[in-house]
Structures are given as C-alpha cells and as structure tokens.
Amino acid sequence: MAVEVLLPKIGLTMQEGTIDEWLVPTGAAVAEGDALLRLATDKVDVDVEAEAGGLFHPVAPAGATLPAGALIGWLLAEGEQPPETAGAPTPTGSGAGAGTAAGPALDGGAAGTGATPDLNGDGAPVAPSAHGTGGRLLSSPNARRVALAADVDLTAVRGTGPGGRIVSEDVEEFLAAVPDGKAAPVPQGGTPTSPLVRKLAKERDIDLSEVNGTGPGGRIRRSDLDAVISAPARRNTAAPRAGDVLPLTGMRGTIARRMHASLQEMAQLTHGYEVRMDAVVSLRDRLKDEWADSELPVPGLNDFLLKAAALALREHPLLNATVREDGVHLLDGIHLGFAVAVPGGLMVPVIEDAVALPLPDIARRSKALAEAAREGRISPAQLEGATFTVTSLGGYGVDFFTPVINPGNVAILGVGRLRDGVEWMDDRPLRTRVLTLSLTFDHRAVDGAPAAEYLRTVGELLSKPLRLLV
The missing domain is CATH 3.30.559.10 (Chloramphenicol acetyltransferase-like domain)
Incomplete structure (x- = not known):
C-alpha cells in the first residue's frame, strides 16, 4: 500500500520549507527511520526521516519551496505504481529546480526513531544492537551517514544524545580516539578529519590545510570550521561578489518576508x-x-x-x-x-x-x-x-x-x-x-x-x- 511522504511541520511557526536535497535516489529501498531529505526552514536545516519503509518515489524536485503538509513523495511496495494525484505540488518560492546552500543539518529526531542503514545491500536494515529499545539502534541520520562513510560499527559508539541516541559528534569523537587509519581516514595532505568535517568544509569552501585542528593529534573538528567562518578575514573573503544571485529561499527568504511584513504591519x-x-x-x-x-x-x-x-x-x-x-x-x-x-x-x-x-x-x-x-x-x-x-x-x-x-x-x-x-x-x-x-x-x-x-x-x-x- 502506498504511503504518502508529506513535508513536515518543524516547530509551531513554520509555514513552508525548501527541499534542499533528496538524500536517496528515486526507486531506492528505504527503511523506517532512514533519512529521506534535507529540509531547509526559516529557522533550521534538518534531515527528515522516513515514517515507513518502501521504494521511494518523489513528486517534488530538489529546491522546491512548499507549504507544510504538502505531498512530496510516495513510499511504494515492490511493483506498485504511485497513485494518480492532481500533480506535483506547486512551489511557493523561487527556488524550485535548484538546490540552495545550507548549513549543517541537525542530528534531530526523537529518541527511538532511528534505524541503521542498509549495509548489506539487500534493502533491509542491519541487525540492531543492544543500544536501543525494542530491537532498534538509537542513532541520528547524520550519525549513520558518517558511520557508513568511515566504516564505523555504531554498536561500538557511545551515544550522548537524548535516551542514549548516537549523534554525529559521537561518531566524530569515536573516530578521533581510534588509532588505525581505517576508521579515521586521513585526506590528501595528511590532515586528520572525519567525513562529516570534510563534507562541511567543501560546502563552506574551506581549505582544510589552512585550518588549525584542536582535536587529538591535531584532528580538525566541526567547531574548528565554525571558528574559521566567524573570523573577520574569513567573513570578508566569503562575502558575495558582484554578479552573484542570492536566491530568497530557505532562511534568507523567510527573513526577508518576515522583516518586510514586520515593517508593514x-x-x-x-x-x-x-x-x-x-x-x-x-x-x-x-x-x-x-x-x-x-x-x-x-x-x-x-x-x-x-x-x-x-x-x-x-x-x-x-x-x-x-x-x-x-x-x-x-x-x-x-x-x-x-x-x-x-x-x-x-x-x-x-x-x-x-x-x-x-x-x-x-x-x-x-x-x-x-x-x-x-x-x-x-x-x-x-x-x-x-x-x-x-x-x-x-x-x-x-x-x-x-x-x-x-x-x-x-x-x-x-x-x-x-x-x-x-x-x-x-x-x-x-x-x-x-x-x-x-x-x-x-x-x-x-x-x-x-x-x-x-x-x-x-x-x-x-x-x-x-x-x-x-
């Protein structure tokens, strides 16, 4: 039976959100709790988890700005076709069809809703560990993604989130403490980092060779990237340049609309x-x-x-x-x-x-x-x-x-x-x-x-x- 995927309402005041990125391809098998998309709202950017399992079929493009509750996809059984609808939802903003730059996603979600990724390639989640209750490993989408990229067994990681939930920082700390290079890969240039830090550095256009790592053995942490962003020199070099087009979507668009409405009202x-x-x-x-x-x-x-x-x-x-x-x-x-x-x-x-x-x-x-x-x-x-x-x-x-x-x-x-x-x-x-x-x-x-x-x-x-x- 087809299950609707709706744009969630994150917080009491959220009216709309932007699909910043689909995290799974069309037709991929997902399990309940797997991360489906990165959602940009007026206040935060957050990974949205699947509420059921099935084959994923999106009906809205990445970059679309839509009202809370809009239909954005389906989770289907094997061989099932998506139900006929009035068509894809109509974006309310100008960002449809093009992704928007966003900051790091949150390790959000209620304790007990996470599921481990498909590490076996058969569409089924890996057997859970004793970390969770009811046969489920408590971990956030970001933590699972970082662990998968670094070949880390989440059963060996201590969770510090609500209810013992494993968040990405826990995986980073685990990587920093592991002595062998397999679990803590070192990028070209010899700077020790986690996959998440390298991903954020790429998003923020930061050269890791110029970052001073404060972790064990000079390992670069996410807080070190934040220090670079907040430095005056970095703010100047990262400033928009003539000819750039800054889309009024996501946080920037919401700020523009709310401040304009504030002055009008x-x-x-x-x-x-x-x-x-x-x-x-x-x-x-x-x-x-x-x-x-x-x-x-x-x-x-x-x-x-x-x-x-x-x-x-x-x-x-x-x-x-x-x-x-x-x-x-x-x-x-x-x-x-x-x-x-x-x-x-x-x-x-x-x-x-x-x-x-x-x-x-x-x-x-x-x-x-x-x-x-x-x-x-x-x-x-x-x-x-x-x-x-x-x-x-x-x-x-x-x-x-x-x-x-x-x-x-x-x-x-x-x-x-x-x-x-x-x-x-x-x-x-x-x-x-x-x-x-x-x-x-x-x-x-x-x-x-x-x-x-x-x-x-x-x-x-x-x-x-x-x-x-x-």
Whole structure:
C-alpha cells in the first residue's frame, strides 16, 4: 500500500520549507527511520526521516519551496505504481529546480526513531544492537551517514544524545580516539578529519590545510570550521561578489518576508539611550579572578544586558506583549530571544523564564544556545516563544542602529559597542565606559514615554550590577 511522504511541520511557526536535497535516489529501498531529505526552514536545516519503509518515489524536485503538509513523495511496495494525484505540488518560492546552500543539518529526531542503514545491500536494515529499545539502534541520520562513510560499527559508539541516541559528534569523537587509519581516514595532505568535517568544509569552501585542528593529534573538528567562518578575514573573503544571485529561499527568504511584513504591519519607532557600563566592567573583572577556580561561568557583557533587559520587563510589562485583533495582550512569561549570526542569516534562540535565572545560568544557557545555533545543532523548540529580543552589533563596531521587531513581539533591544565616554566632574574630565542601547517599539502598543522609562530602568540596573547576579 502506498504511503504518502508529506513535508513536515518543524516547530509551531513554520509555514513552508525548501527541499534542499533528496538524500536517496528515486526507486531506492528505504527503511523506517532512514533519512529521506534535507529540509531547509526559516529557522533550521534538518534531515527528515522516513515514517515507513518502501521504494521511494518523489513528486517534488530538489529546491522546491512548499507549504507544510504538502505531498512530496510516495513510499511504494515492490511493483506498485504511485497513485494518480492532481500533480506535483506547486512551489511557493523561487527556488524550485535548484538546490540552495545550507548549513549543517541537525542530528534531530526523537529518541527511538532511528534505524541503521542498509549495509548489506539487500534493502533491509542491519541487525540492531543492544543500544536501543525494542530491537532498534538509537542513532541520528547524520550519525549513520558518517558511520557508513568511515566504516564505523555504531554498536561500538557511545551515544550522548537524548535516551542514549548516537549523534554525529559521537561518531566524530569515536573516530578521533581510534588509532588505525581505517576508521579515521586521513585526506590528501595528511590532515586528520572525519567525513562529516570534510563534507562541511567543501560546502563552506574551506581549505582544510589552512585550518588549525584542536582535536587529538591535531584532528580538525566541526567547531574548528565554525571558528574559521566567524573570523573577520574569513567573513570578508566569503562575502558575495558582484554578479552573484542570492536566491530568497530557505532562511534568507523567510527573513526577508518576515522583516518586510514586520515593517508593514507595525508602527515602529526607535529610541537611542546611552548607559554607563563602568560598574559592569569592574564587576566582571572581579568575577574573573574570584571564579577562576570554580565551575561558574564568567558572564559576558551581553549576559549582563540580557538579565537587565529581563528584569526591566518585569517593571514595564507593556514591552513584554503582543498585539492581536482584540487588543494588546500583556504576556505572563518573560522569554528572552537573542540574535545569533549564522551562515546565511540569523537565528534567535530563546532563554525561557529569564527573570528567574541567576546570571551564571543565563551565561551558561546563552553560550550553549549560541554554539548550538552556529553548529547547526539547535532544535526548533529552542527557537520558539520569545516575548522580547535582544540583538547586538557591538562586536562589529556599531554604536547605534535600528533593529526590526520580530513579528509577535512589540519591542526589540539593540546593543552597541562598548566605548570610552567622558563625564565632567566640576572642571575635570573623567573617563567612563559607555554603550548605546537602541530600543525599537511598536507605537500601536507602546508610547514614547513608557519606552524611555524602560531604557532608564535598564540603565539603572546596569549601574548596580550586583542585583543582576541572582
């Protein structure tokens, strides 16, 4: 019996997705849990697994952008023909017929849904190991693909994912620890890497011979590639060139549509406000010394700003709201989104219940979420539910800018660079440390005076940062 393959809905806000790549050829036999396609959404790129077994027959081309729930293929029995339908789904974007560049796919999926690849060539999955429950090996599609390319027996790999699920990082760690060259192949030039790292390097146009490996024996890890991407020199060389055409598909297309809709649907104004950071800088220097031998993470300047922004929202709930047809709804929870630059766009991970978290916990969560976003490991659930957003361009030397509100929120706080300022004490100049905050707010929900009061509260909290630690 033919089984429909539908474009899945990844996360609550996903409306459409792009088939970035079909991972199996037409007519191939797949088992339940095998990776069928790489799907690019507005927030993440993810491998989609088969929900049943059968012979795969796609009805949509790679590069097509389609609504969630659209029919994109069939899983058929031997000799079965695909049912007659109204035809292939109509793409909603401009990317049909051409693949789009995408970052690394996630090792996603619920624990217990993975199946081992067909290593015997007979269309049947390899016998499972004791790693899983119910006779199934718990492993992600990426982990199985990397293991297959490197000739690694997944039964020997320790899983660190949910429920003991094996993810690609586990296979990479296993390869790094195996001494023989069979399990850890070395590419031309003698640079030890895993197949996944070599694949990502090719996608990102990175010369592995120029990458400094931080793994055992100089082995190059995925984090080493991310460090190359984030370096200023690399950002410059990877910049688009004259004559390039950048398709508005996937993450880039969704960002374009949402930001355009945001400006059309809201009455957005921006306040600029200079705040003193002397006390924060001084406290952070003290924490570096006092926490040097502890497990507590030393908060960065942005972590202090995240905590101050959350506490100020508690005093000014008009900024923690959403506009609906029947009015302005003030929200109960304060869930703080913060913008993270990733190849091809931005992601906004969310720190839930930020007011209730001590500053070290905010620092720990912000770091983990940012790393997961940059490495392509973040889940859709971690990108949902922000009630207010903080975004920073201080690292790029920007003082003041006009951030655009994320749809569903009524405000967004921009953070500029830390710089020297001057305060006059009588006739004597005094050097200070300052930065400029840029608050964009929806004038339908918030007037200028309440927005200014919010900024003043943030400034007061930063002037006495010990209150931010708890």
